[in-house]
Amino acid sequence: MAQSDLNRRTVLRRAAAAGILAGPAAGLLSSCALGDDTSGDTSGKYEGTKSDKNPLGVKEDAPLDVVIFNGGFGEDYAKAHEAMYKETYPKAEVKHSAVVEINKELQPRFVDGTPPDFVNNSGAGQIDQGGLVAQGALAELSPLLDAPSLDVPGKTVRETLLPGTVESGSFDGKTYILNYAYTVYGIWYSTKLFTAKGWEYPKTWDDHIALCKKMKATGLAPWTYQGKHPRYMSWPVISTAIKFGGPQVALAIDNLEPGAWTSDAMKAAADAWYQIVKDKYILEGSPGLDHKQSQTEWCKGNAAFISCGSWLENEQKAVTPEGFNMAVAPTPSLGSGDKLPFTAIRGTAGEPFVVPAKAKNERGGMELMRHMLSMKGAKDFTGKVSSLSVVSGAADGITLPFGLTSAVKALADSGSNGFNWVYNVYYRKLERELVDAACGEFFSGRTTPAEFLAACQKGADLIAADTTFKKYKRNA
Amino acid sequence: MRHGKYPLLLAFLLPPLALYGYFVVSPYAQSFLIAMTNWQGLSPAYEFVGFDNFKRMMGDEYVWNALLNNLWLLVLLPLLTIALGLFLATMLNVGGRGGRSTVTGVRGSALYKVIYFAPQMLSVSIVGVLWAEVYNPRSGLLNSALRALGLDGLAKVWLGDPAYAFWAVLAVMVWANVGFYVVLFGAAMQSVPRDIYEAAALDGASRLTTLVRITVPLLWDTIQVAWVYLAILALDGFALIHVMTRGGPNFSTDVVGLRLYTEAFGDYKWGYASAIGVVMFFVTLSVTVLSLRLTRRERIELS
Numbered sequence: 001m002a003q004s005d006l007n008r009r010t011v012l013r014r015a016a017a018a019g020i021l022a023g024p025a026a027g028l029l030s031s032c033a034l035g036d037d038t039s040g041d042t043s044g045k046y047e048g049t050k051s052d053k054n055p056l057g058v059k060e061d062a063p064l065d066v067v068i069f070n071g072g073f074g075e076d077y078a079k080a081h082e083a084m085y086k087e088t089y090p091k092a093e094v095k096h097s098a099v100v101e102i103n104k105e106l107q108p109r110f111v112d113g114t115p116p117d118f119v120n121n122s123g124a125g126q127i128d129q130g131g132l133v134a135q136g137a138l139a140e141l142s143p144l145l146d147a148p149s150l151d152v153p154g155k156t157v158r159e160t161l162l163p164g165t166v167e168s169g170s171f172d173g174k175t176y177i178l179n180y181a182y183t184v185y186g187i188w189y190s191t192k193l194f195t196a197k198g199w200e201y202p203k204t205w206d207d208h209i210a211l212c213k214k215m216k217a218t219g220l221a222p223w224t225y226q227g228k229h230p231r232y233m234s235w236p237v238i239s240t241a242i243k244f245g246g247p248q249v250a251l252a253i254d255n256l257e258p259g260a261w262t263s264d265a266m267k268a269a270a271d272a273w274y275q276i277v278k279d280k281y282i283l284e285g286s287p288g289l290d291h292k293q294s295q296t297e298w299c300k301g302n303a304a305f306i307s308c309g310s311w312l313e314n315e316q317k318a319v320t321p322e323g324f325n326m327a328v329a330p331t332p333s334l335g336s337g338d339k340l341p342f343t344a345i346r347g348t349a350g351e352p353f354v355v356p357a358k359a360k361n362e363r364g365g366m367e368l369m370r371h372m373l374s375m376k377g378a379k380d381f382t383g384k385v386s387s388l389s390v391v392s393g394a395a396d397g398i399t400l401p402f403g404l405t406s407a408v409k410a411l412a413d414s415g416s417n418g419f420n421w422v423y424n425v426y427y428r429k430l431e432r433e434l435v436d437a438a439c440g441e442f443f444s445g446r447t448t449p450a451e452f453l454a455a456c457q458k459g460a461d462l463i464a465a466d467t468t469f470k471k472y473k474r475n476a
Numbered sequence: 477m478r479h480g481k482y483p484l485l486l487a488f489l490l491p492p493l494a495l496y497g498y499f500v501v502s503p504y505a506q507s508f509l510i511a512m513t514n515w516q517g518l519s520p521a522y523e524f525v526g527f528d529n530f531k532r533m534m535g536d537e538y539v540w541n542a543l544l545n546n547l548w549l550l551v552l553l554p555l556l557t558i559a560l561g562l563f564l565a566t567m568l569n570v571g572g573r574g575g576r577s578t579v580t581g582v583r584g585s586a587l588y589k590v591i592y593f594a595p596q597m598l599s600v601s602i603v604g605v606l607w608a609e610v611y612n613p614r615s616g617l618l619n620s621a622l623r624a625l626g627l628d629g630l631a632k633v634w635l636g637d638p639a640y641a642f643w644a645v646l647a648v649m650v651w652a653n654v655g656f657y658v659v660l661f662g663a664a665m666q667s668v669p670r671d672i673y674e675a676a677a678l679d680g681a682s683r684l685t686t687l688v689r690i691t692v693p694l695l696w697d698t699i700q701v702a703w704v705y706l707a708i709l710a711l712d713g714f715a716l717i718h719v720m721t722r723g724g725p726n727f728s729t730d731v732v733g734l735r736l737y738t739e740a741f742g743d744y745k746w747g748y749a750s751a752i753g754v755v756m757f758f759v760t761l762s763v764t765v766l767s768l769r770l771t772r773r774e775r776i777e778l779s
Contacts, residue, residue: 103741110518127518131744135519227636228724285613287725288636293612302614429743437726444636444725468514468532468745 046361055147056363056370061091064364065116067106069123070098072314073181073351073385078120080380084371085364092364101125110137115356117365121177122351129177129352130426134470138176139355144366145175150374157373164420165349165390171426171472178369179349180381182388184310184407185235186328186345191402193301201329203342205240205272208332212281215304221283223276224303226291230439231431233273234456236307237439239331239346241269242419246339250421255473256464261457268334270442270449277445287444299324309350313403314386327406330414344417345410349390426472427463434459504757510750517746529751539752542723542730543759545642549649549710549731550763554703556650561657561702562695564592566687568658569665570673589662592655600652604719607648611635611720635721638728645720645729649713657702664698665691700771707767711760732756 046062048054064085068078075098082094099105103125109115110127115137121127132138145158145166152160162182169177189201197218202208212222226232242249245265252260260266276282283303286294292315298306299320306312313326320326330345353372355365371377378394381387386401388394388408395408411418424431438455441447447455463469511529515522533539568585582588595603610617611634619631634644668691676686692699714733717723723730723738732752740749 107517111520113520125741128742128744131516132518135516135521135744137518227633228721230725283614285619285633285636288611288613288633290608293614297614429738432742433738437724440636440725441638444633446638468748 056367058363058367060089062361062364063093064361065095066118067116068098069102069120070100071123077381077384081372081377085368103127113358115358117359117361118368119354121354128428133171133176137357139357139362141175144369150370152375160391162390162392168349178353180353181351182390183350184347186330188306188308188326188328191325191327192323202332205332205334221303222281223305224283224286224294224297226294227287228290231436232307233443234435234439236331237269237273241265243338243340243344244268244334247419254421254423256460262453266453270453274449310407326403328410340417343413345414347411347418348420430459430463507750507753511754513747515747516744529748539735541727542732542735546711546731553710554706557653557706558702560654561661564658565661569662592658595652596655600715601719603652604716608720638726641729664695668694696773703767704764707763
């Protein structure tokens with residue numbers, strides 16, 4: 001037995017010992033996931049001379065590192081914007097990459113202090129925006145906003161944007177995020193169905209309930225909703241409350257004021273919406289459907305109304321029957337005492353673009369934004385992806401699909417009465433988890449309006465009391 | 477000559493050990509460190525906060541709720557999977573009563589083996605998507621079948637109803653895993669001498685008695701292994717639940733793994749998420765040790 005000292009057991013034992021030693025050693029050798037504080041040196045940014053043609057002082061031959069989310073909008077629109085940038089700065093090299101999971105791709109680069117110069121932070125893998133701002137990872141965009149527009153003479157970039165755009169990316173009065181696509185949130189219906197039945201979209205809550213009753217009598221479910229993402233239904237509830245009580249309702253919610261969710265306006269709205277639950281005006285089984293499934297039921301004509309944003313038309317393109325002609329409308333008014341008129345609708349800028357604070361070519365990143373926000377860049381975007389941009393008037397003269405045309409009209413009718421809220425941007429968790437769960441219980445009929453609002457308020461209080469969330473306030 | 481073995485051994489052992497150390501041990505060790513910080517995962521800035529994250533966890537009702545769901549899984553998943561696995565393996569291997577003296581499975585057992593094992597070949601995400609469609613309350617296979625049979629009253633909203641969602645997910649977990657254990661138990665049964673079963677059959681033992689009095693004691697080692705595997709699986713459950721329900725409705729299917737994921741990738745609280753991971757590491761470790769201890773029995777020698 002000459003090999004007795006090297007049998008299976010001893011080898012394993014020694015291997016285990018080696019493993020224990022190798023562990024910490026490897027840990028020391030590898031750079032820690034926490035990153036290294038010295039690597040994020042902010043000096044060494046590319047800077048050129050400012051001039052009339054180059055108001056941001058871009059270094060003309062500096063490379064530009066661009067990361068685009070490859071989702072619903074694809075990447076072609078971004079390539080067109082980059083081509084515009086190259087036209088202005090022929091010596092610059094633009095590195096374009098399109099990824100699906102922004103967080104997995106970019107989180108290490110943010111930690112490392114080597115982020116790209118321009119990021120389209122969107123999609124399911126979006127990096128928490130409140131978190132990015134709280135950790136000082138983003139550049140403040142006022143140089144861009146105050147620079148002259150590329151092709152709208154006599155106006156700054158800020159002045160060319162639709163109302164609410166700058167606010168939607170602002171935290172405590174400073175703008176860090178450029179939301180580029182304009183989204184209208186409302187209630188969607190098929191104009192074909194309504195014309196065929198001789199129905200008219202209800203302008204008041206009583207008309208709405210009367211129509212629901214009529215629909216149900218014909219065997220059609222009046223409503224369905226994205227059951228596994230019930231927060232979609234929080235939008236019409238909050239909208240109804242804002243129209244009833246004025247923009248103050250949204251301000252209180254965004255600022256996490258005590259009792260914001262249990263205000264009289266929210267109570268009135270929740271009581272009203274409870275009727276579609278109580279009277280079983282919601283398509284049976286809706287709570288078990290995800291967004292695609294419920295929206296498809298709606299497209300198949302199994303339900304008349306659904307709450308969504310203006311991406312709905314694009315999202316449902318493949319399953320929408322010919323001539324369905326979807327249109328968006330504001331939530332019905334509760335009564336004559338409403339502070340805002342029926343036409344007031346929720347519109348907001350979405351699809352966030354950012355320039356990281358540690359971007360080497362920070363000025364170039366903003367300059368690319370300036371190109372996007374030119375009339376030419378915005379028209380190109382709207383034409384390519386069938387979505388509105390935040391540049392005022394950029395959709396004029398472009399043939400848009402039916403649903404989007406209705407969204408443009410709704411926005412115009414709404415005018416200065418348009419409203420929005422941003423608590424979902426400040427505190428992702430509050431909308432995506434807590435209000436979401438509360439909506440699920442409420443619209444499945446398991447909680448009363450009072451319990452629903454109490455659950456939302458409990459979530460808001462939880463966030464308010466949690467010191468690990470950076471708090472933001474807005475004034476208007 | 478003897479010394480010549482070491483370089484060879486080291487050449488084979490060191491690369492995998494180094495890889496293991498770098499990709500497995502080192503991240504584990506780092507997460508212990510990160511759990512003591514308030515790192516938010518988007519900048520290199522962080523502060524050491526001691527045990528604050530662990531204290532926070534004590535008061536986090538959502539973590540407790542998720543842990544409770546994991547504990548339910550821990551009890552139910554191994555129990556149901558092993559019971560069903562044993563039953564099916566028995567029927568496939570020794571349950572047949574057709575022949576006179578030979579011990580065989582029920583008729584068509586070869587086909588059943590393939591059917592039971594099939595889910596094992598699907599990835600977790602495919603299983604999740606598949607069953608999310610089966611449970612679709614309007615057009616899903618399950619409700620359609622129930623309605624076709626006239627059992628409309630049994631058709632539920634399944635994944636949309638907190639009263640059923642957890643059980644619906646548990647059923648999928650059992651379905652997805654039982655095939656493997658049928659094969660595992662089946663293989664173990666093949667090593668049990670046939671004459672024991674023949675003797676039992678001659679003595680007039682029913683199938684149930686045979687299963688409880690003969691199969692289970694003789695397969696105890698295998699069952700123990702199955703128990704540990706399934707317990708670890710029950711403490712995870714992340715992938716399937718992430719695909720099927722994302723923890724909803726109203727957190728009724730939430731598990732700790734999903735909490736960890738949401739804290740890290742949703743709210744960018746990496747310090748806190750790491751603390752949850754560290755706690756789960758110890759919970760899983762204790763459960764494994766405990767179940768090995770509790771199920772220890774005298775080994776039965778077959779020959």
